[in-house]
Amino acid sequence: xxxxxxxxxxxxxxxxxxxxxxxxxxxxxxxxxxxxxxxxxxxxxxxxxxxxxxxxxxxxxxxxxxxxxxxxxxxxxxxxxxxxxxxxxxxxxxxxxxxxx
Amino acid sequence: xxxxxxxxxxxxxxxxxxxxxxxxxxxxxxxxxxxxxxxxxxxxxxxxxxxxxxxxxxxxxxxxxxxxxxxxxxxxxxxxxxxxxxxxxxxxxxxxxxxxxxxxxxxxxxxxxxxxxxxxxxxxxxxxxxxxxxxxxxxxxxxxxxxxxxxxxxxxxxxxxxxxxxxxxxxxxxxxxxxxxxxxxxxxxxxxxxxxxxxxxxxxxxxxxxxxxxxxxxxxxxxxxxxxxxxxxxxxxxxxxxxxxxxxxxxxxxxxxxxxxxxxxxxxxxxxxxxxxxxxxxxxxxxxxxxxxxxxxxxxxxxxxxxxxxxxxxxxxxxxxxxxxxxxxxxxxxxxxxxxxxxxxxxxxxxxxxxxxxxxxxxxxxxxxxxxxxxxxxxxxxxxxxxxxxxxxxxxxxxxxxxxxxxxxxxxxxxxxxxxxxxxxxxxxxxxxxxxxxxxxxxxxxxxxxxxxxxxxxxxxxxxxxxxxxxxxxxxxxxxxxxxxxxxxxxxxxxxxxxxxxxxxxxxxxxxxxxxxxxxxxxxxxxxxxxxxxxxxxxxxxxxxxxxxxxxxxxxxxxxxxxxxxxxxxxxxxxxxxxxxxxxxxxxxxxxxxxxxxxxxxxxxxxxxxxxxxxxxxxxxxxxxxxxxxxxxxxxxxxxxxxxxxxxxxxxx
Numbered sequence: 001x002x003x004x005x006x007x008x009x010x011x012x013x014x015x016x017x018x019x020x021x022x023x024x025x026x027x028x029x030x031x032x033x034x035x036x037x038x039x040x041x042x043x044x045x046x047x048x049x050x051x052x053x054x055x056x057x058x059x060x061x062x063x064x065x066x067x068x069x070x071x072x073x074x075x076x077x078x079x080x081x082x083x084x085x086x087x088x089x090x091x092x093x094x095x096x097x098x099x100x101x
Numbered sequence: 102x103x104x105x106x107x108x109x110x111x112x113x114x115x116x117x118x119x120x121x122x123x124x125x126x127x128x129x130x131x132x133x134x135x136x137x138x139x140x141x142x143x144x145x146x147x148x149x150x151x152x153x154x155x156x157x158x159x160x161x162x163x164x165x166x167x168x169x170x171x172x173x174x175x176x177x178x179x180x181x182x183x184x185x186x187x188x189x190x191x192x193x194x195x196x197x198x199x200x201x202x203x204x205x206x207x208x209x210x211x212x213x214x215x216x217x218x219x220x221x222x223x224x225x226x227x228x229x230x231x232x233x234x235x236x237x238x239x240x241x242x243x244x245x246x247x248x249x250x251x252x253x254x255x256x257x258x259x260x261x262x263x264x265x266x267x268x269x270x271x272x273x274x275x276x277x278x279x280x281x282x283x284x285x286x287x288x289x290x291x292x293x294x295x296x297x298x299x300x301x302x303x304x305x306x307x308x309x310x311x312x313x314x315x316x317x318x319x320x321x322x323x324x325x326x327x328x329x330x331x332x333x334x335x336x337x338x339x340x341x342x343x344x345x346x347x348x349x350x351x352x353x354x355x356x357x358x359x360x361x362x363x364x365x366x367x368x369x370x371x372x373x374x375x376x377x378x379x380x381x382x383x384x385x386x387x388x389x390x391x392x393x394x395x396x397x398x399x400x401x402x403x404x405x406x407x408x409x410x411x412x413x414x415x416x417x418x419x420x421x422x423x424x425x426x427x428x429x430x431x432x433x434x435x436x437x438x439x440x441x442x443x444x445x446x447x448x449x450x451x452x453x454x455x456x457x458x459x460x461x462x463x464x465x466x467x468x469x470x471x472x473x474x475x476x477x478x479x480x481x482x483x484x485x486x487x488x489x490x491x492x493x494x495x496x497x498x499x500x501x502x503x504x505x506x507x508x509x510x511x512x513x514x515x516x517x518x519x520x521x522x523x524x525x526x527x528x529x530x531x532x533x534x535x536x537x538x539x540x541x542x543x544x545x546x547x548x549x550x551x552x553x554x555x556x557x558x559x560x561x562x563x564x565x566x567x568x569x570x571x572x573x574x575x576x577x578x579x580x581x582x583x584x585x586x587x588x589x590x591x592x593x594x595x596x597x598x599x600x601x602x603x604x605x606x607x608x609x610x611x612x613x614x615x616x617x618x619x620x621x622x623x624x625x626x627x628x629x630x631x632x633x634x635x636x637x638x639x640x641x642x643x644x645x646x647x648x649x650x651x652x653x654x655x656x657x658x659x660x661x662x663x664x665x666x667x668x669x670x671x672x673x674x675x676x677x678x679x680x681x682x683x684x685x686x687x688x689x690x691x692x693x694x695x696x697x698x699x700x701x702x703x704x705x706x707x708x709x710x711x712x713x714x715x716x717x718x719x720x721x722x723x724x725x726x727x728x729x730x731x732x733x734x735x736x737x738x739x740x741x742x743x744x745x746x747x748x749x750x751x752x753x754x
């Protein structure tokens with residue numbers, strides 16, 4: 001399987017993630033889109049490790065770290081979203097644009 | 102005893118410091134320290150004196166090096182030079198000082214600065230003794246100046262009154278004029294003889310090591326110091342004013358310290374003077390002029406202390422003139438006798454003033470009954486001063502007249518001048534003495550009997566008087582004629598002088614008696630009733646009243662013309678130059694400050710700071726709209742930025 005296919009997949013995933021982050025109004029969906037972008041990066045790490053025949057599996061190890069960090073980040077992110085929801089009964093990003101002059 | 106002679110000046114100088122630091126805490130306010138110290142000095146002085154007269158040919162000299170200077174191993178010593186002259190001076194200074202201090206315990210009782218007074222007396226005596234003992238000119242100068250300082254302090258003792266402090270200043274400044282000469286004389290001698298040591302200088306001079314001209318100048322310069330200290334013409338003006346001090350101080354100044362320092366200087370440096378006839382002649386002429394002028398002034402004074410002051414000037418002039426005509430022993434002998442009877446007269450005058458609270462003879466009269474001891478001793482002192490046989494003054498004064506006569510017979514015209522001046526002075530002296538005694542103790546009382554009740558003074562005052570009267574009678578017997586003249590053996594320069602001339606002595610005695618008779622006739626018996634101010638001699642009376650116009654000359658001729666323009670120039674400089682500079686500096690500083698405040702601080706610095714702040718504020722105002730609070734817009738910016746960077750890197754390879 002050529003590497004290019006895999007890269008095309010990861011690029012597609014990343015782009016979908018960007019779209020989700022920028023365009024979605026629901027905060028939960030924004031967080032999910034961020035996960036898509038992280039996973040696109042994970043695919044790249046793994047496939048380049050295969051491509052370069054690295055025997056130390058650095059790419060895989062990095063992918064594991066990213067998964068861990070992503071879990072932690074999502075935990076914090078969801079907690080924030082829940083708090084916003086409790087206070088304002090909404091999770092729409094447009095309605096929490098309070099941090100301005 | 103001579104080996105510890107250095108203790109003589111050390112005791113009183115030590116006492117000075119002890120009194121200054123601890124005097125006020127002592128039970129007797131410090132006078133016990135002063136009296137004890139001077140008594141100790143007197144004991145040593147007597148020991149030195151008797152040892153010295155037993156070995157009168159020896160000079161005892163010891164010294165330690167004080168400090169070295171220059172390249173040629175030059176040095177200044179601290180030392181003692183003890184010969185007959187110094188030994189006699191020790192006894193005179195210590196005894197008179199002791200008596201004065203005892204007398205002062207009563208006279209100065211309850212004085213505001215009693216302790217300080219005793220400290221100054223000790224300093225005065227110590228300085229004088231240091232001057233006497235010195236074996237070199239620098240040490241002598243230190244004593245000399247110490248005496249000057251102490252006299253300034255004591256004359257101005259009651260400085261609350263302006264006249265007293267002015268008198269102190271006058272004494273200090275007038276003698277200082279002479280001191281300049283003295284210092285230059287020291288420098289000239291050091292330059293010529295290469296040493297400050299007096300014995301060394303004398304031996305160099307005796308061996309002809311110094312040119313005649315240099316020697317004359319050195320001697321005249323040294324004599325300038327003596328003129329100032331011993332109040333000779335033309336620097337005699339300070340001595341009468343020095344009467345402003347307490348009377349015991351006057352006694353000390355006039356009898357033992359201060360004024361005889363000038364005569365002592367000439368006697369001590371006689372080797373230098375003797376080698377220069379020109380200088381000796383100058384000394385003799387100054388002395389002769391002074392003795393007559395001062396005796397004339399003493400005739401017209403109303404203040405009893407001023408009579409004595411002018412009398413002192415006149416008697417000092419006797420000593421100076423005697424040195425000038427080569428009568429060395431006679432001069433020192435006169436120091437010796439004069440010290441006793443002049444101290445007696447001053448202390449007697451103090452005793453009288455103590456009783457009538459005035460020094461003016463217009464407030465006295467008829468005191469002989471109320472004050473018998475003072476009266477008797479005063480008359481003895483007066484007769485001794487007048488030179489009546491056989492009192493002390495007779496022997497010393499006639500030695501001087503004989504000395505002048507010898508010099509005159511040897512062909513010296515200056516000798517004749519001194520001789521005639523001395524005879525005239527002997528007459529005048531007797532006249533003013535008679536006037537003084539008549540006005541003070543005889544006639545009708547002129548004091549206010551309502552308020553003044555004269556009484557004999559306490560023991561502490563009369564005992565010194567009695568002792569001094571004893572000395573005024575007997576001290577002259579040391580100088581009996583011929584082989585009996587012990588004094589001439591003790592104190593001499595070269596060969597022993599034996600100058601006794603019966604005819605001459607008889608003549609001078611007749612002169613003195615006629616002077617006494619004249620004074621007595623005019624002032625006691627009023628047989629000759631003349632009003633001097635209206636007589637044909639009025640111009641002369643006026644001249645005496647104005648003190649020969651010396652003070653006027655000095656004040657109008659020197660002090661005011663010098664001080665006036667200097668003061669005016671200083672005022673002008675102050676107003677026109679110093680103030681202008683200061684004012685300009687002030688104005689310029691204000692202008693500069695204003696400029697800095699208005700243009701630099703307000704405009705540039707504050708402008709810069711405010712401008713920055715306003716700029717930042719404006720920028721914030723402009724940029725704040727970018728802050729929408731919408732995280733998706735921020736994220737879009739983030740991604741666009743990354744895309745731009747990635748694009749740039751890709752294009753640049």
